[in-house]
Amino acid sequence: MSEEIIKINSLSFKYNEDEENVLNDITLSVTKGSWVSIVGHNGSGKSTLAKFLIGLLIPSQSNTVVIGGYDTFDEELIWEVRKKAGMVFQNPENQMVATTVRDDIAFGLENIGIERTEMLDRIEWSLKKVKMEQYVDHEPHRLSGGQKQRVAIAGIIAMHPSVLILDEATSMLDPMGRQEVLETVRMLNKDEGMTIINITHDLEETIFSDQIVVMNRGKIYAKGLPEQVFQEKDRLVESGLELPFSLDVQTRLVDKGIGLTKLCLTKEGLVNELW
Numbered sequence: 001m002s003e004e005i006i007k008i009n010s011l012s013f014k015y016n017e018d019e020e021n022v023l024n025d026i027t028l029s030v031t032k033g034s035w036v037s038i039v040g041h042n043g044s045g046k047s048t049l050a051k052f053l054i055g056l057l058i059p060s061q062s063n064t065v066v067i068g069g070y071d072t073f074d075e076e077l078i079w080e081v082r083k084k085a086g087m088v089f090q091n092p093e094n095q096m097v098a099t100t101v102r103d104d105i106a107f108g109l110e111n112i113g114i115e116r117t118e119m120l121d122r123i124e125w126s127l128k129k130v131k132m133e134q135y136v137d138h139e140p141h142r143l144s145g146g147q148k149q150r151v152a153i154a155g156i157i158a159m160h161p162s163v164l165i166l167d168e169a170t171s172m173l174d175p176m177g178r179q180e181v182l183e184t185v186r187m188l189n190k191d192e193g194m195t196i197i198n199i200t201h202d203l204e205e206t207i208f209s210d211q212i213v214v215m216n217r218g219k220i221y222a223k224g225l226p227e228q229v230f231q232e233k234d235r236l237v238e239s240g241l242e243l244p245f246s247l248d249v250q251t252r253l254v255d256k257g258i259g260l261t262k263l264c265l266t267k268e269g270l271v272n273e274l275w
């Protein structure tokens with residue numbers, strides 16, 4: 001049976017007592033090695049949910065958020081939880097702290113007390129994984145956006161987390177940078193078996209997912225395989241999301257009786273099937 005790495009059980013949360021819940025009764029299970037996309041318009045609660053996954057927010061009850069077997073309710077174990085999940089943020093500039101790529105990755109490793117020889121091994125290994133090994137002596141600020149995000153990913157995977165969380169990590173990148181980052185993440189998922197949580201407002205990125213979770217006003221509005229969620233296109237549009245361009249065009253053509261085929265989103269990509 002597949003191992004469950006994240007379990008969220010009826011999680012509700014509000015930042016301020018006198019305001020509405022930002023998360024409402026969220027229940028979610030993530031299988032080890034899977035790719036989960038969390039989508040939703042701005043303000044739907046995606047980043048707040050991510051804060052629970054990396055132990056920045058702590059639930060008020062036990063067994064509500066469990067990561068890699070650790071109950072995040074237990075503040076004494078919170079450092080163990082934080083080692084389990086690493087997050088890459090939206091703005092690559094804000095994640096660079098050192099003057100060389102090597103030192104940038106070393107910074108996180110020093111913080112968790114990794115000794116020097118192992119540190120150098122991990123830097124080499126992680127840069128190879130994101131195909132940035134030739135930039136080890138480069139200044140991070142001179143890299144392109146996509147390269148910076150790949151270095152940020154290297155810095156996270158060097159700490160050997162079980163789960164890699166991307167919070168709108170491609171939204172500030174040009175199409176090429178975005179492609180580079182998605183390919184890197186796909187490889188980490190397929191070849192290294194790393195569990196991926198990709199938080200995005202871009203449905204195009206959900207194509208490789210094993211599970212899409214659609215959030216709307218702090219609730220899970222729909223969840224399932226891409227082919228299931230995209231069957232309910234109207235619900236996606238209702239929740240404020242834009243359909244991927246190619247799917248949108250095809251849907252409009254078919255609605256007008258012009259299209260002869262339907263476009264299906266599968267793990268292999270966009271596939272044309274006879275209508």
Ligand code: ADP
Nearest residue numbers: 015016022040041042043044045046047048049
């Ligand atoms: P998303 O990531 O989907 O854009 P967020 O989780 O960032 O959504 O925000 C959900 C809601 O919580 C929004 O209404 C936002 O204004 C509110 N919010 C987010 N962070 C805070 C905070 N630190 N304090 C108070 N309200 C917040």
